[in-house]
Amino acid sequence: MSHLNAKGFTLIELLITFLVISIVTTTFITFFNTSISGYLSVHRDSLAFSDLATQSQRVGNVLRGLTSVVGANDNDISAYAYFAPNDTYVSLVHYYLTDNNTKMKADVTLMTANPPTGSQIAGSTKTFVIINNFYLAGGSKTFKYYDLNNNLLSPPINDEHTISTIEVSLAVPSKAPVATSSTTMTVKVSLRNRKTNL
Numbered sequence: 001m002s003h004l005n006a007k008g009f010t011l012i013e014l015l016i017t018f019l020v021i022s023i024v025t026t027t028f029i030t031f032f033n034t035s036i037s038g039y040l041s042v043h044r045d046s047l048a049f050s051d052l053a054t055q056s057q058r059v060g061n062v063l064r065g066l067t068s069v070v071g072a073n074d075n076d077i078s079a080y081a082y083f084a085p086n087d088t089y090v091s092l093v094h095y096y097l098t099d100n101n102t103k104m105k106a107d108v109t110l111m112t113a114n115p116p117t118g119s120q121i122a123g124s125t126k127t128f129v130i131i132n133n134f135y136l137a138g139g140s141k142t143f144k145y146y147d148l149n150n151n152l153l154s155p156p157i158n159d160e161h162t163i164s165t166i167e168v169s170l171a172v173p174s175k176a177p178v179a180t181s182s183t184t185m186t187v188k189v190s191l192r193n194r195k196t197n198l
Helices: 011-064
Strands: 068-072 076-081 091-098 103-109 126-131 142-146 165-173 182-190
Touching: 011 076, 011 126, 011 165, 011 182
Parallel strands: none
Antiparallel strands: 068 076, 076 091, 091 103, 103 126, 142 165, 165 182
């Protein structure tokens, strides 16, 4: 029985088959990796946005209940305020940017009593990281100050009692490839507990 007429794959056909399989596999792996990478970026952005919303509310609540503004600048503010809901007395709270504007921190110094009778407790200052991956775009301001007529005040502000409203803009860099360069959360708070006789 002769095998001369038996049919099989030639070397060229096998090479073409392997080439087509390689192209399809490479395309699938690239698409899969890109999809997973995009999904993880969007997921990181959503977690960062959630944390940003929480911290914006937290900073807003602290500033909303402040009793006196000590210093007001574009990217930092110092005030007497209740940092924790169960605080007996206000603390001296200082929000500021550090590490080349990539972190927002708060220094909180406890008081012996509310001003003007209380004084700062030496050695009680604690530093809290508010946002670990802060983003400050060129020309942006973390804090904006408005008077009773909603006019924007420009630091340095000589009379802090003219401040009626504070706008806080917090941002983190975006990881998603189709998103903007940052995710920003803005909270505008009216000062309700500030005392004018301190």
